[in-house]
Amino acid sequence: MTNHEKPVALVTGASSGIGAGYADRLAHRGYDLILVARRLDRLDKLATDLSCRHGSNVEVLEADLTTESGITKVENTLRSDSRITLLVNNAGNGKLGTTTDISHEDSISMIALNVTALTRLTRAALPNFIARDSGAIINIASVMALHSLPITSLYSATKAFVLSFSRGLQEELAGTAVKVQVVLPAGTATEFYDHAGIPLSAFDPDVVMTTTDLVDAALLGLDKGELVTMPSVEDLELWASFDVARNKLFAATQSGKPASRYQVASGGSSEL
């Protein structure tokens, strides 16, 4: 397959960690790459390495996805480069701390990167994918989408957005050949913790996955057609029963009247 016929994947947050892992594995699978991050030196080094090892054509895009110019640069690439068949929305950050401890800048940055950038790049990629009726988007959420701790309120909320947004996209795209996979990694050994406010060393190493294991599992989940991939969860029935319960709960909300526990005795008045 000549380079112009090879599929092209755009990977955000490719300068380290999970994104760099995706870049390597996708190159190994025969993808040409467009790698996005702020650290151009890291991107250039990775591009050279992947070209040498896999013969991939690797382009780099230096972009801060929390800035208008950065996000617009990548949006334009997704809209104009029809070779792109896969978008990996991986770039993300997480400052862990209580809501009042986290700075305004860190709060805004988490939302801008984990929520706004992922949304805007998805919206930029989808029209070409839908028009061609092919293509895939991999959204990297987190198990924290399902769980909030006192130090992860905002981070968990941003990842709950990624999960919920991805599930909605899957509904929208049902019946098309455009796929959306949402991946929920648990603790993974990356530089994430250099900026999170809690060092990786604070975690039990037995519950922290390597990036290689994480990415290989997540890509196998994609190959299997999984919509929701939780690489570290052995019993997927746990997700299935969670999703069934979620559907039942939603159905129960459609009653049109207050539940009996909220019924005020006739003539009584609710305390304000």
Ligand SMILES: NC(=O)C1=CN([C@@H]2O[C@H](COP(=O)(O)OP(=O)(O)OC[C@H]3O[C@@H](n4cnc5c(N)ncnc54)[C@H](OP(=O)(O)O)[C@@H]3O)[C@@H](O)[C@H]2O)C=CC1
């Ligand atoms: N590590 C873990 O335990 C888990 C991580 N995740 C998620 O995985 C994803 C990848 O994180 P991970 O690999 O762990 O962490 P890393 O910090 O190693 O990677 C984060 C990547 O995002 C890029 N990035 C950060 N800020 C920006 C920005 N403003 N603009 C553009 N790119 C940016 C970084 O590149 P650069 O600094 O060069 O811009 C880097 O390439 C994140 O979405 C994270 O929430 C989910 C669950 C668990």
Ligand SMILES: N[C@@H](C=O)C(=O)O
């Ligand atoms: N990055 C981790 C923070 O807790 C996670 O998302 O699991």
